[in-house]
Each structure stands twice: as structure tokens, then as C-alpha cells.
Amino acid sequence: MAEWEQYQDVYCTMKEPPGNIYNAITSTLKSFLEDSSLRFLENSWYGYDLCPATWNYIFSLDLLCAQLGWTWTITNIIRKDLWLILNTWLRQARTEQTPFxxxxxxxxxxxLGMPWEVQLSVIYATHDLAPSNPEAALKTLESWRKNSTQPVPPAVIKCITQISFLCHQTKSQNSKKLL
Incomplete structure (x- = not known):
């Protein structure tokens, strides 16, 4: 019992939690991105869902980030790492070797998309990045809209309409180039 009390006293006086949580987050994120065993699983309810190993990474990263708070997470993980992944993915042509x-x-x-408000932010960010790969953006947003359990705001519908128009315009321009 005395050892536990001593440990509690030391732990409570620390300014940061034991271990380096940032290193744990970055190594988990790196492992996640390099794990070739991750895949989609066909699911009768969801259509396709993430495999259990992928969910383990998501839950691990979520728990680790929760230790450092939302402000720290948005500044150090979402802005520096996760947006880079999304931006790179949206910009790559589907025929290219994909880095992500x-x-x-x-x-x-x-x-990113656990709370509804964050989902909407991701939708608007996808809209902003859509000119680099409008077809992928449209497919992503339409899929999200189809699976949304809450009423989709008019702004999201407008985003989808704009990206659809952009896809149509891009196809028309490509058709004219072929003639």
C-alpha cells in the first residue's frame, strides 16, 4: 500500500503524464499508415467497414490524443499529419501509385469524424480540396451523405452540387480535348 501511495504522490506532482505520449501517437500513426494488413471488410449493414485492426488503431489514437486535449491534438496531429494525408490522397490520381x-x-x-460537427468540418475541407481530384471528393461526399444519420445541412448539399458540376465540367473539357 505504501508503494502505491508513493507512486500516486510522484504521479500527481508531474506536469506531464508518464512516458512521451506524442511519441506514442506519432509511432502509432506511422505504424497505422505502413500496416499492409489493413483492409475493408464487406458488411451487410454498412456495405464496407474497416477491419478490426484498423479500428484498434483508431481507438488507440483517439485515446492517446484525448490525453493531450483537443487544442493540442488539432494543432499537432490534425493540422500537421491528418490534413496532409487527406490532401495528398485527394490530389493523387487513382491511376498513380498511392502514398496513402x-x-x-x-x-x-x-x-476525425466522431462528433457531427467534426464530420461537417471534414466535409467542408473535402469541398475546399475537391478541385485537385473532384471525382474522389464527390464519391466521398455522396457516400457520407448516403450514410448520414442526421439531416444534411443545405451547405453540404451545395458543396456536393458544386463538386458534381466541377466533375461534369472536367469531363466536358476532356471530351473536347479528344475531338
Whole structure:
């Protein structure tokens, strides 16, 4: 009992939790992005879902980030790492060797998209990045809209309409180039 009390006294006087949580987050994120075993699983309810190993990464990252708080997480993980993944993925052509696999991007969206407000932010960010790969952006947003359990705001519908128009315009321009 005395050892536990001594440990509690030392732990409570520390300014930071034991171990380096940031290193744990970055190594987990790196492992997640490099894990070639991650895949989608066909699911009768969801259509496709993430495999259990992917969910383990999501829950681990979520718990680790929760230790450092939302402000720290948005500044150091979301802005520096997760947006880079999403931006790179949206910009890559589907025929290119992809630096980030679709399953990893889907997991990033799930990691970001737990609260409704964050989901909406991701939707608007996808809209902003859509000119680099409008077809992928449209497919992503339409899928999200189809699976949304809450009423979709008019602004999201407008985003989807704009990206759809952009896809149509891009196809028209490509058709004219072929003639």
C-alpha cells in the first residue's frame, strides 16, 4: 500500500503524464499508415467497414490524443499529419501509385469524424480540396451523405452540387480535348 501511495504522490506532482505520449501517437500513426494488413471488410449493414485492426488503431489514437486535449491534438496531429494525408490522397490520381491507401484515408475520416460537427468540418475541407481530384471528393461526399444519420445541412448539399458540376465540367473539357 505504501508503494502505491508513493507512486500516486510522484504521479500527481508531474506536469506531464508518464512516458512521451506524442511519441506514442506519432509511432502509432506511422505504424497505422505502413500496416499492409489493413483492409475493408464487406458488411451487410454498412456495405464496407474497416477491419478490426484498423479500428484498434483508431481507438488507440483517439485515446492517446484525448490525453493531450483537443487544442493540442488539432494543432499537432490534425493540422500537421491528418490534413496532409487527406490532401495528398485527394490530389493523387487513382491511376498513380498511392502514398496513402484508401483504407487509411477512411480510417482518418473516422478518426476525425466522431462528433457531427467534426464530420461537417471534414466535409467542408473535402469541398475546399475537391478541385485537385473532384471525382474522389464527390464519391466521398455522396457516400457520407448516403450514410448520414442526421439531416444534411443545405451547405453540404451545395458543396456536393458544386463538386458534381466541377466533375461534369472536367469531363466536358476532356471530351473536347479528344475531338
Amino acid at each position: 491507401r484508401d483504407v487509411c484515408v477512411a480510417a482518418v475520416f473516422r478518426l
